[in-house]
Amino acid sequence: MTSAEAAPWYFKKAARIMDVGERIETLLATPLRSVTVQVSIELDNGEIRTFKGYRVQHDNARGPMKGGLRFHPTVNHDEVLALSSLMTWKTAVVNLPYGGAKGGIECDPAELSVKELERLTRKFVDQIHDMIGPTRDIPGPDVNTNPQVMAWIMDQYSRYHGHSPAVVTGKPIDLYGSRGREAATARGLQFIAREILRDVGQQVPGTRFAIQGFGNVGSHAARLFHEDGGKIVAVSDVHGGVTNPKGLDVPGLFEHVKKTGSVRGFGGGTACSSQDVLVTDCDVLVPSAMGSAIDKHLAAEVRARIVLEGANAPCTPEADEIFEQRGVLVVPDVLANAGGVTVSYFEWVQNMQHVTWDEERVNGELQRVMKEAYEKVGQISRSRKLPLRTSAYVLAIGRVGKATVLRGI
């Protein structure tokens, strides 16, 4: 099963446990609208290149649809569709007034110049501007898209519809972006880690964390767990990893990454592979790199007691099952990494109200949202004797379902 197929699979599993009828299941699973568009641009050398762009709007029962926009060579319709459904459930788990969407352009941004990327982004907006909007569908950053790309989207959309900062989130702070957005996903993980460790009778100080992936999520998570007194015993990125059972020197590690661009070769520990990080001896494993990083074979070897899904679908459903049998607590992506979309929501709220929040307020509101979602999911898990993931989907189906029933078909 690919990582993209995971969300629809978990949805089905929870829907069957709830005894949702087949036709209602289809109603909830089928996307509202799905478009494929041609995105043709002139490259810097005068060559014409045509790319395929996708936007899938999955469900709008709970509000305007929200979801990232990714630029990647493997982007395809099925993947975007599955990820759009993941957004429907994720926004529902953290109780944001949003539905789910996702988009992408099948391209390799590493091969494109900045000017070409800008033309590509603007052309894509030309093709979908009439289906997105602050009260319809609000894109955000995702794989290989950054605040600059979001700024181009805002500008291009505003050319058609007038000044509209709320059409997209993840914008630069200097252009209607929100404070705290960059570290938001990691901060969400931090709040969840505090809660779940307390529930198992532990505390963050002294707890050993292993983090796979040192990008936006992994690096901020390492910093925040370290700030809370946690021990970072292993980290990795695409180039390799480093481990130290006594805890890595985190400020030193950041210095190293700043200089070399990678965690590889950091002197404060033993060099290891990215896979080694996953099976290293630790209390909390935070896979925050790619989907499907942990398959059933690795799941059997994972030594952590708790798995915090920083990435989307880092564990395959087969691995998830093995964790369940082994009694490893898995905090699912729809809950664990929902901090990102939550602060995106705060950015949208600030834009809609023409106000700016300070970072303290952003983080405070985020903590409230994450805590509330964690408590609800935990409540369902305890009372129904279900794993956290199934409980999160039950909560999401309940919320989306109620909105659907109240609105009517």
Add this chain to the structure above:
Amino acid sequence: MSIPAQLLKKLVQIPIFQGLTVPEAAEFFEVALEQTIESGHTLFREGDEGDALYVILKGEVSITKKGIELATLSTHAVVGEMSLVSPGDTRSATATAKNDVDVLKIPSRRVQKLIKGDHLAALKVVANLAQVMAQRLGAINDRLVGDGKKKGEARKEELADFAGILNRWSF
């Protein structure tokens, strides 16, 4: 005419005479006349003034409208009961004896007289008749709306079922 107790016991089992005690039935059927209609003759024709209801005691009666047979009625069936509550209205179908038929004819004018005098048995009969007609009206409505209604109901139930599931799973 006076009717043998054995027949009265059978008559009170007919839906529109249900609930009548045998003495009440005896009183009610005082106004009835026994008739024999020969095979092929009509009890009444479509368009005639409806002046009586008939209880078939023996034989078979064919109900036709514009030449098309709608039903065949036999012993202890009731024919022309609408005339009891709307005397003077025209018959909506033709009733023909398929063989020699014995009937009890109850003239509606006499029943109307009983009702005006608050005659308990007559009032019971009219109440029964109202019930029978309400059931028929419901059946006609169902048939009129046809399959569309069935589908509509199924969809409503499906959404309602789902709402029920969500209530059971709400936190």
